[in-house]
Amino acid sequence: MVVLSQPTALDHFSLIKSCKPTSLFTGIPVVDLSDSDAKSQIIRASEEYGFFKVVNHGVPLEFMTTLEAQALKFFNLPQPEKDRAGPADPFGYGSKRIGPNGDIGWIEYILLNANPEIISHKSLSIFKDNPEISRSAVEDYVSAVKKMSCEVLEMMAEGLGSDERNVLSKLLRDEKSDSCFRLNYYPPCPELQTLSGRNLIGFGEHTDPQIISVLRSNNTSSLQISLKDGTWVSVPPDQTSFFINVGDCLQVMTNGRFKSVKHRVLAGTVSSRISMIYFGGPPLSERITPLASVMAEGEESLYNEFTWFEYKKSAYKSRLADYRLGLFEKS
Numbered sequence: 001m002v003v004l005s006q007p008t009a010l011d012h013f014s015l016i017k018s019c020k021p022t023s024l025f026t027g028i029p030v031v032d033l034s035d036s037d038a039k040s041q042i043i044r045a046s047e048e049y050g051f052f053k054v055v056n057h058g059v060p061l062e063f064m065t066t067l068e069a070q071a072l073k074f075f076n077l078p079q080p081e082k083d084r085a086g087p088a089d090p091f092g093y094g095s096k097r098i099g100p101n102g103d104i105g106w107i108e109y110i111l112l113n114a115n116p117e118i119i120s121h122k123s124l125s126i127f128k129d130n131p132e133i134s135r136s137a138v139e140d141y142v143s144a145v146k147k148m149s150c151e152v153l154e155m156m157a158e159g160l161g162s163d164e165r166n167v168l169s170k171l172l173r174d175e176k177s178d179s180c181f182r183l184n185y186y187p188p189c190p191e192l193q194t195l196s197g198r199n200l201i202g203f204g205e206h207t208d209p210q211i212i213s214v215l216r217s218n219n220t221s222s223l224q225i226s227l228k229d230g231t232w233v234s235v236p237p238d239q240t241s242f243f244i245n246v247g248d249c250l251q252v253m254t255n256g257r258f259k260s261v262k263h264r265v266l267a268g269t270v271s272s273r274i275s276m277i278y279f280g281g282p283p284l285s286e287r288i289t290p291l292a293s294v295m296a297e298g299e300e301s302l303y304n305e306f307t308w309f310e311y312k313k314s315a316y317k318s319r320l321a322d323y324r325l326g327l328f329e330k331s
């Protein structure tokens with residue numbers, strides 16, 4: 001039996017050998033969205049890291065701080081009150097269990113469908129039953145972040161030589177876009193101090209299945225990304241900026257030119273981490289194939305064609321750390 005109710009028993013959680021958590025990586029590319037050269041910076045960063053930070057992004061700081069404060073109020077509620085918003089299936093409140101296949105992390109979260117019609121729907125129980133988090137704060141935040149994500153995708157499309165500037169952004173703007181939004185809370189784990197030389201996993205290593213993910217966190221440095229050579233590095237936090245991840249679909253749409261970035265979050269000993277992530281995905285029926293503009297003459301797709309529905313179905317059968325694109329690679 002899996003014992004999840006004893007936070008002191010860390011036996012069921014993943015522990016990894018410490019990897020110099022204090023050394024922050026100084027090489028994360030920073031893209032100033034107001035810079036005339038932003039699109040080539042985005043392309044370079046997506047090729048080299050599949051990850052970059054954006055500044056001058058235009059999302060009001062107030063949207064971030066308001067939602068963070070509300071999320072903290074919710075996560076600080078007594079457990080039985082939070083449990084009423086769960087279990088996540090996949091949407092709703094979740095604690096420790098990530099996905100349907102046995103992945104466990106030192107985390108609590110709320111997962112929502114990011115479709116504006118669904119968020120605004122009167123019957124959505126999360127806002128009815130949990131007044132700590134207001135519908136308007138989520139709407140303001142998600143719509144501003146989605147707008148900025150579309151701008152980034154438009155710069156990307158231009159940088160990739162597409163003459164259709166909205167070839168990527170239209171997938172997020174589509175009313176049937178299958179995007180989601182996640183509030184993650186990583187409680188501090190004081191018992192960690194006794195785990196000399198080891199770290200507790202908050203959210204295990206994985207790549208994001210969608211096109212693009214846009215993350216904002218508080219001032220904690222527990223997010224790590226894996227570099228091309230496989231080394232894990234810690235991302236210096238910046239609570240006024242956003243971090244962008246290339247997702248699996250974008251890897252396919254660039255025929256492997258951009259790599260979807262492997263990342264993970266470690267648990268902290270004293271401070272709690274809070275992050276908010278918008279996952280921009282295409283409509284379920286969308287066929288995911290390389291963009292014409294990325295293909296050299298005679299170049300073939302590295303992947304068998306699939307729809308987002310097929311990919312998502314297969315993702316939900318996988319474990320978090322699996323290389324999900326492997327099943328779709330041409331042999």
Ligand code: GA4
Pocket residue numbers: 090098099100101103111180182206207208209210279315316317318319320
């Ligand atoms: C990773 C990215 C997003 O958080 C997410 C996750 C989803 C979930 O938590 O329900 C998944 C995970 C994520 C990938 C593989 C499957 C599905 C948990 C899991 C084990 C919401 C998503 O879209 O894919």
